[in-house]
Amino acid sequence: ENMRLHAAENVRPFFQDGTLTWRHRPEYFDRVLLDAPCSSEGRFRADNPETTRYWSLKKIRDASRKQRRLLYSGIQCLKPGGRLVYSTCSFAPEENEVVVNKLMKKFPQALRIVPITMDIAALRAGLTEWEGRVFSDDLSLAGRIVPDDLMDGFFVCCIEKTESTVTP
Template sequence: MSLPEAFIERLHQIVPREEIDTILKTFDAPKQVTFRVNTLKSTSHSLEVELTTANIPFERIAWLEGAYRIAPNDKLRLTQTDAFYEGRLYIQNLASMLAPMILAPQPEETVLDLAAAPGGKTLMLAGMMQNTGWLSAVEPTRERFFRLRANLENQGVTNAHTYMTDGRSVGKKCPQMFDRIMLDAPCSSEARFKTHEPKSMSFWSIHKAKETSKLQKRLLLSAYDALKPGGKLLYCTCSFSAEENESPLHHLLQRHGENLTTLPISLPFDNIQKPLERWGKEIFDVRIQNAVRILPTDTIDGFFLCLLEKKPS
């Protein structure tokens, strides 16, 4: 199945012209499988010994301690290991690992994952917090909520408190409560399209991206309300569209820009792009230029990240 024509046309307007052919090819080929050690149950050294004993060849990710990649045809064997079943490793795209790394929660802090299922980022947050402090994980959909809880239990997370509730209500219920907040917002998942998996893009439309943007704007406002003065908020999506990235951030900064700053993000690779300055008639707040759009490769999915800080009272 081919990518939607409307999606390709929009992608041409978003990513650099010289990168478009390379980017389009990433939707066709299987990506390398990436995973990381669960530091709540194991160490990098112990996991490497397990993988070597199981005769699974792996390569370390140089810029992220405890992260690895293997060839796609080794994924089945990896999922048959005790390390996988017992939660000592977690399969996750590198882009998703970046979000907790950039938010950088500390032990004993109060942290919120506002759209938490299936729980991979929540698990990484818990590991960085060393299972201390208070980690709230919110998921409104029943089936995804129980999958989140099962994943956290299997992975040995004990500092997380899970809530089946709408993230749009959290800011009013918990005003200025959290030191750090992650909002990996529900999105159209454009960066996860696969031409060999028609289902991955069967529900996509420009209309859906615009409708999702409305939800993202309300979630961002809720996150702002829940953030302590001096706290940090990470907004991210696995979509390319400006409606789901720059536009919700612009909306937040228009509402609360006097109390927010955006922080520069430094990444250890060069397949990145500055955010758009405008989309159609909408001209975005210049502070959004501190965000970053990751361009997909055979190892990492496309992703968008913006780190904000609420000014101290």
């Protein structure tokens, strides 16, 4: 229904465990959209304590593990020259920059971060360091959207695959 609503054409959704898709479709897709399950910190509201009711550090740790597997699978499914957009509605660096940075370190020659350019006043640069951990400077090209009256908090990163990551 959402694809029809937004007039999305040439879209082929796959309904399976996303962490395993790469085994069935290596370097198959031109584009991958990965809106990863997350802790939903970007949806917290100061005026509504209910929004934090189910949050926990464990939820961040669990989400981060799944996100790493999903992002790895998404990149392995992507054709060289293709782009993957990774997003969460979380502020936790463990779910965002840490996840992307690990992947960039695994495939340093095969991936590059594409700048996020949106005309949104609440858009901020991605983090390049956090709690003593230093990330790739290229992570500043990712986007963090600070929540306001119009939008929830959000993280988005576009990754281009410049060469194959699949080993024979």
